[in-house]
Structures are given as C-alpha cells and as structure tokens.
Amino acid sequence: MSLCSFLKGKSPGPHHTSFRRESFGRPYQQPHQDYETLLERCLRNNCLFEDDSFPADMSSIGKGPLLQKLPPTMQWKRPTELHDNPVFYSTKAGRLGLCQGVVGNCWFLAALEALTFHWDILTRVVPLKQSFTKKYAGLFLFQFWHFGEWVPVVVDDRLPVNEAGQLIFLSSTCKNVFWASLLEKAYAKLSGSYEDLQIGHVSEAFVDFTGGVTATIQLAKAPSDLWDILVRVSSRRSLLGCQTHSGERVLDNGLVDGHAYTITGIRKVTCHNGPEYLVRLRNPWGKVEWKGDWSDRSKKWDLLNPKEKILLLRNDEDGEFWMSFHDFKFHFVSLVICQLTPDLMSQEGGKKWMCSLSAGRWVRGSTAGGRLRHYRDTFWMNPQFQLTVLSADEDKRSSNLCSVLVSLMQKSKSRHRNQMHHLPVGTFLFRVNKLWEGNHRLPQEFFQKTTPLFVPRDFQTQREVSYEFFLEPGTYLIVPCTSEPWQESEFILRVFSRKHALYEMGSNCSFVLPKEIVDRYEGEEKFFTKLFEKNPEIDAIQLQKILNNMTWTHLSSLQPTFSMDACLGILALLDLNATGTVSIQEFRCLWKRLLIYQEVFHKQDKYKSGFLESGQLRAAAQEAGILLSDEVCNLMAIRYGNSNRKIGFENFVYFMLRVENVEEAFRNLTQDDKGIYLLKSEWLMMTLYC
Incomplete structure (x- = not known):
C-alpha cells in the first residue's frame, strides 16, 4: 500500500513488490462518482444533478487560447432548456451527423465518427438507454479506456451556449440530439478541461474509445x-x-x-x-x-x-x-x-488473441537507463520483461512464426492531458537462450554480448508506440526505454499474440543479484513458508530472532546484530495496517530488500570494516536505486552512524527502508515533482510514520 493511500485512511492490502510498483505515481484519478447512487439521490430529492468536480464555469473551459474563441455572453444550459423535445440518441440522426465546435479537437471528432461504424463499441462508451424523460435527473454516464482499465465518467448536462442558445462546442446536425455533446464534455472532464482537447492525435482518442x-x-x-x-x-x-x-x-x-x-x-x-x-x-x-x-x-x-x-x-x-x-x-x-483485435496487418483471420498487460516505470538513477547504442553502460538498468512465445498449434514441434504485437504507452500523472510531456520512447527485443533463463534481471554482461533482434528505427514522442514481430516459439526479452537515461515516466506494456506468457524480470530496483544469492533466496523461501505456516503473522521479537540467526555471507566476518529498537522500527515501516505484526507477503518483500542491501553494503565496504562512511553511504544508496545529495548523506551519517559517523549494516538497513518510503511518499503526493502540499494531519502522519 502506498503512503499516500495510508495518509488518506484507505484499507491496506498485502505489501508486496508488484503492489508497490503499480501504486507508485498513479495517473490522476477521477473523483469517485457512482452513477446509480447519484441518480437515485437526485430522483429522491426531485433535483437536477450539478457536478461540482466539473462545474459549469470557466474552470472547466480552461485558461488557454480557447478563451479567445468564446462568445462574450456564454451561458450554460441544459438540453431541456434548449429544445422542446431533446433526445439523447436517435438512429434517425444519421451516422455522421456531427459538427465540430470552436474547440480545436478535430482529432477527437475524427475518432468519434470512426467509432460510429462499430455499434457494440459505441454502446460501451455511450450507454444509449439514457434519456431526458425516463429517470431524468440531469446526469449522464460515459466510459473510456484509460491507462489499462475502463473508467466511468459522470457529467451533468449543462452545456455552453451563445446568446442565441446555440451550442458552442460539438453539436449534431439534428439540433435536438445531444449524446455527442455530452460525450465531448465527459472526455473534457477526463482530460482536465475543454482546453485540454485543443491539441491531440487521433490515435489517442482511438485507444481511449476502444482499448485497442x-x-x-x-x-x-x-x-x-x-x-x-x-x-x-x-x-x-x-x-x-x-x-x-x-x-x-x-x-x-x-x-x-x-x-x-x-x-x-x-x-x-x-x-x-x-x-x-x-x-x-x-x-x-x-x-x-x-x-x-x-x-x-x-x-x-x-x-x-x-x-x-x-x-x-x-x-x-x-x-x-x-x-x-x-x-x-x-x-x-x-x-x-x-x-480492435490485434491481428494488425497480419494475414491470420478468425483466430483468438490473448493480451498481457504490465505497468512499469523509468526512475532516475534506478530504472531509466536510456537507449542501447549510446548508453551501453546503463541500458541494462531499464525494466526487463521476459516473453515466452508458445506454439499456437497443437503440435509442440511446430516452428511456424507467431505474430506478436507489442504496445508501449506512457502514463500521465497530471490531471490535464496537455500538461503531459511525452518522452521519446522505444522498445528493444532480444532472444534469450537457456543460459539466461530465469526470473532474475539479466546483467550488463548479457547486453554487452548479445545483439538485439530488434532496434527501434527512431524514438517516437507519442503517448503510445507499437511494434509487430513475427517470432518463432521461444524465450525473448522486451526492454522498453527512453531515448536518454534518467528520464522519468510511467508506462503500460501490452503484448498480444495467440499464445504467450509475459512477466517482469526481477524487482523494481536496478541492482541485479548474483546467481548464488538468488539460489539462496529460493532455498530460504521454503524455510519462510514453513515458518509462517506456524505463525501467520510475526511480531518484532520473532523478527529479531530471524534476522539475528541468518547467515550474512556477503558481509564482513563481523555479523550484524539487530537490536529490538531496530526491529520495532523496521516492523513499523512494513506494518501498514497497524497490527504490530507482518505477514509472509510483507516479510518476503523485506527479505528481497535485505539481500540487495547486503550486496551494495558489501560492495562499498571496501576495507571490510563492517561500516560505511558518508561518501560510501551515498554510493551504496545510488547502487540500490536512490539518489541522495552530499548534504543529506552527511546528515544521515550523523543520525544513523556511531560516534565516528560511520554506519553499520543494521542502521544502513533501517535508513534505506525509511528513505525508500519517503521517496515513494513524495512521488505519490507531488503533482509537479518539485513540491507537495500537505494538511496538518497528513504531515504529522508522514513524519511520525516515516
């Protein structure tokens, strides 16, 4: 569970690596508005819905050039005020009876008119049983595919008109038909404002209407x-x-x-x-x-x-x-x-396809390695996804080429779509032999010795880029990346084929564990499973016994001793539901982090003293994916070090867990990556918790 969710009082779930990764920096979420609840409330109170989250004022229009196109006496009117017999949708209106308004959104309208050729998809985006007579309460429901899921959007039916009562924005050639005008308003709400529809690509609207x-x-x-x-x-x-x-x-x-x-x-x-x-x-x-x-x-x-x-x-x-x-x-x-079915430009018709979707992110200093050609030393840090292409035929020996479609989509953290700055992105594809197979990330050595099967011709500055491959059954590696290292964004990777398996290699950290450590973890995993069969939850006392009885093979001869205070602090960081205990999922997450901390601590402890100095602390944190300034590291050496400002492994673990939580909290709370605004209760919770 993210700290942002914790501060807002949401019920926590299992704390495991993939959950943290997907909750990190999520796109702006529309306020939750349940259509049925709102409709029932308005009908019961005999009132018409007014949407405070997208009000009938200039904040919903925007602040840019669109303001210059508005009539001086703009008003907001409901369809029932504009026509004696308003209808939501009419088959008599004609398939293409739509006209663009003063918003420069021809890309949106071009996609919408293409959608009218597909009745079943149109009715999913626009539920057509809504009307201005039966159960009318001034609110309407639409659905859009938004970064991997179908999102309902509720709007009221107040529309901008000029002094003659004519719609300023999208309208129908049949003046009493309003479905398209209200759909445009819902899409403007999803995008942030009408102004945010001024510039766009028809491909974006296609995807938002269909999920294709x-x-x-x-x-x-x-x-x-x-x-x-x-x-x-x-x-x-x-x-x-x-x-x-x-x-x-x-x-x-x-x-x-x-x-x-x-x-x-x-x-x-x-x-x-x-x-x-x-x-x-x-x-x-x-x-x-x-x-x-x-x-x-x-x-x-x-x-x-x-x-x-x-x-x-x-x-x-x-x-x-x-x-x-x-x-x-x-x-x-x-x-x-x-x-709509991803047999894009292939000859195979009438065959079923399957889709895999995975969310990921490029993080500065951690998983943002840049392209291969110019940044070979950092390319290996990029997120890695193993793709296993299976034979689509019953005959397992068949070596026929399989069509595989890979889509890479950047996600927005801003409420306003026009404030999303798309990075130049692309996807590399490698063939993986049995030597490298496994669920751990492939090291730098692999990319130095292996020639990619596919190199993107150019890195496109678009929300989504897609590629079609024709692959033999086997194991492959997909590496999505930005054109330059240290560029940050979140993304969705989708893979379509007739038969395949996809999963992310390793954890979200850029550090790659040596094979012997991975083998050790897998062996100790069995021990942990048996331990938690007897104790579904462990407290600080049991956590201390486990940590102090582990063999830390990659540390100096001086084995660390975890104090009760340290264990209480570690448990507090993991225990998001305030039970005083941790589950096996939470402990597995901790144990993976401890193995990484052990490796980076050992690497920076060049004199095998069992301690790190301030400069070594910064290098170790960066190796584990956290960038810190010299000033912060000096302060941390004072806070967590001994009298000589040197930090042992026990305090290094406690420090790294805390700084990772603070890093994630900032990313979840900031809107511009520069600062955050907190209520007093949130500030107290964060400072006391972290």
Whole structure:
C-alpha cells in the first residue's frame, strides 16, 4: 500500500513488490462518482444533478487560447432548456451527423465518427438507454479506456451556449440530439478541461474509445502493399484516421492543413481505361470538401458505369468525399489504424488473441537507463520483461512464426492531458537462450554480448508506440526505454499474440543479484513458508530472532546484530495496517530488500570494516536505486552512524527502508515533482510514520 493511500485512511492490502510498483505515481484519478447512487439521490430529492468536480464555469473551459474563441455572453444550459423535445440518441440522426465546435479537437471528432461504424463499441462508451424523460435527473454516464482499465465518467448536462442558445462546442446536425455533446464534455472532464482537447492525435482518442492498439504509417515511407493493408483492416474491426500536413489554412483544393480526417471507406472501381482505387474521407467540420479528382463535382465519375456512380456518389455538402488513392498518399502525411483485435496487418483471420498487460516505470538513477547504442553502460538498468512465445498449434514441434504485437504507452500523472510531456520512447527485443533463463534481471554482461533482434528505427514522442514481430516459439526479452537515461515516466506494456506468457524480470530496483544469492533466496523461501505456516503473522521479537540467526555471507566476518529498537522500527515501516505484526507477503518483500542491501553494503565496504562512511553511504544508496545529495548523506551519517559517523549494516538497513518510503511518499503526493502540499494531519502522519 502506498503512503499516500495510508495518509488518506484507505484499507491496506498485502505489501508486496508488484503492489508497490503499480501504486507508485498513479495517473490522476477521477473523483469517485457512482452513477446509480447519484441518480437515485437526485430522483429522491426531485433535483437536477450539478457536478461540482466539473462545474459549469470557466474552470472547466480552461485558461488557454480557447478563451479567445468564446462568445462574450456564454451561458450554460441544459438540453431541456434548449429544445422542446431533446433526445439523447436517435438512429434517425444519421451516422455522421456531427459538427465540430470552436474547440480545436478535430482529432477527437475524427475518432468519434470512426467509432460510429462499430455499434457494440459505441454502446460501451455511450450507454444509449439514457434519456431526458425516463429517470431524468440531469446526469449522464460515459466510459473510456484509460491507462489499462475502463473508467466511468459522470457529467451533468449543462452545456455552453451563445446568446442565441446555440451550442458552442460539438453539436449534431439534428439540433435536438445531444449524446455527442455530452460525450465531448465527459472526455473534457477526463482530460482536465475543454482546453485540454485543443491539441491531440487521433490515435489517442482511438485507444481511449476502444482499448485497442494503434499503428501509425507515415505515408511518405508507406509500404508498397499499403492498399492491400487497407483492404485487410477495412474488412475487419478497424478504425481508420489520417492527418494532413502541418498548417492552419484551407487550401485551394478544399483540404485543411494540420487537420484530422476519418476514413469512412475504400473502393476499387472499374473505369474505361482500367481499375481505379478510391478512398472515402470525412472532414469533422461537416463541411469543406476536396475539390480535385473524384470529388462530388468531378467529371471522373462519368468514367464509371451508371450503377457504380449511383451507388458511390452522393453530391451533398456534408464534409464527406472521395479521392484517388494516389492523391490520398500525396496530400496526407500519416495514416492511423486502430485494431480492435490485434491481428494488425497480419494475414491470420478468425483466430483468438490473448493480451498481457504490465505497468512499469523509468526512475532516475534506478530504472531509466536510456537507449542501447549510446548508453551501453546503463541500458541494462531499464525494466526487463521476459516473453515466452508458445506454439499456437497443437503440435509442440511446430516452428511456424507467431505474430506478436507489442504496445508501449506512457502514463500521465497530471490531471490535464496537455500538461503531459511525452518522452521519446522505444522498445528493444532480444532472444534469450537457456543460459539466461530465469526470473532474475539479466546483467550488463548479457547486453554487452548479445545483439538485439530488434532496434527501434527512431524514438517516437507519442503517448503510445507499437511494434509487430513475427517470432518463432521461444524465450525473448522486451526492454522498453527512453531515448536518454534518467528520464522519468510511467508506462503500460501490452503484448498480444495467440499464445504467450509475459512477466517482469526481477524487482523494481536496478541492482541485479548474483546467481548464488538468488539460489539462496529460493532455498530460504521454503524455510519462510514453513515458518509462517506456524505463525501467520510475526511480531518484532520473532523478527529479531530471524534476522539475528541468518547467515550474512556477503558481509564482513563481523555479523550484524539487530537490536529490538531496530526491529520495532523496521516492523513499523512494513506494518501498514497497524497490527504490530507482518505477514509472509510483507516479510518476503523485506527479505528481497535485505539481500540487495547486503550486496551494495558489501560492495562499498571496501576495507571490510563492517561500516560505511558518508561518501560510501551515498554510493551504496545510488547502487540500490536512490539518489541522495552530499548534504543529506552527511546528515544521515550523523543520525544513523556511531560516534565516528560511520554506519553499520543494521542502521544502513533501517535508513534505506525509511528513505525508500519517503521517496515513494513524495512521488505519490507531488503533482509537479518539485513540491507537495500537505494538511496538518497528513504531515504529522508522514513524519511520525516515516
């Protein structure tokens, strides 16, 4: 359990390594608002819901350039005040009857219009049984896939309008339909404000709507079989979007620079002089269309037989148009494909896929090692994930290549999505032989001797990057990293294939235990299991007996003696539920840390005196993943050292456990990595606890 959760009075759970890692620096969490409870309360009190967490005022709009686009007399009105017969959703409104407002969120709207092609996914994001008549209480529910889980978002139905009662932001061509306007408000709430929707990528909205995996193809470097790829993904459950070249103007040809479009269809047609390949697109503005070949008024349509022309051509100013595949590749800069089932660009159809998801982090001085080419000495510190690709066929001897899709997504700790600074990230892939197999992290030696199977061509500054591999059954190592060392962020690693196993190698610390220590831990694990069979929880007295009867093989001949005060202090740091005892899960976590502390203490105790000086203390802490200044180390030598300011192993353990807790507490409480604000009760709890 994180200290932040402890300060807020949440019930603690088992304290084990993976739990601590995933609770570290979690993304901003929406305030918990239970839709059914709120609805029942409003109906019982005969009142309309007002959302204090996303109020009808300028704080929900934002503070940036969007303010300049607002009308001087903006008001907030409910749909029941704007129309005599408001409806939440109507099939009569048409699939693409949406129009962008003054928010520069064409990327969001392009993704939303692609979503309308998939009824089952749309109804998951937008529960359609809501209405303005039956059980109406002024609140509506939406769901988004947010960093690995589906998150419900509740909003009230107060929407910004101008003095004529017209919606300022997203609207429907059917003026009494409001599902899309309320969905935009819910997404703005999830993102922090309407202002936070001003800049974005269609790939982000695709993922937030579906939980799928996106791939971006730069059309200037598109593969020769791009049309075949489009045919395959269009015939499956895929969402397609694209982006024009940078700029902010409407071109003479009708396209808009720096704009996102939805791909709504593709078609191969037969002209008098041979086949023609066409792409249908839609401008989220609901107007302003392409004016070149195959546009609504192009004479190219006369080259088709009357049946095809009637079937394809719709001469309406609705923002939707056709263009040739050649013109599409020339005028657009990128193509985004979101696959709902991750057989991305593969030939295997109708086969089930499985997904593994793991959360991780890059921490300065600990697990942020940078890329391999320029930072070979620190690359090994990056998080490592072992991937075992199993044969998807019943015949275990089959060596057919398996399609494996790897997605790396950066997580945000800020409430506002536009304050998330995406780092340049990438993923390396290695083949692992039997010599290196095991659950411990692979050492620097492995990366010095092993050539990676895959090296990212470039490190992309995007929220998510994905790769598709075709691998033989076997064991592999996935190493996600930032382009430079010491860059900090959290991430989600997702792996899709027909059959695989994925788990993180070793602990969150950058220090790699020698094999003999790992073997020793595994042997003593059996002893601990037997011990806790008799005593499900141990107290400070039992903890002292265990620690003082252990053989510390990598320390000097002077074996450490843990005092009762030290054991009480250690137990207090582990005992988050204030029972005065620790469970086997908590003790296992402690024992792993002790083995690491033993190794770094032994390494820095160069004279085998059994003590560390201030400079050695700093080096040992850094080896274990904690960066400390000289001033802090000098103070710690005074606080935890003897009269000569030298620290023995017992006090080193106590010090390291405390500094790790304080480090984690700061990261959980800070919003900008510079400072924190605490209530008096929280400050007292933290100082007394840590």
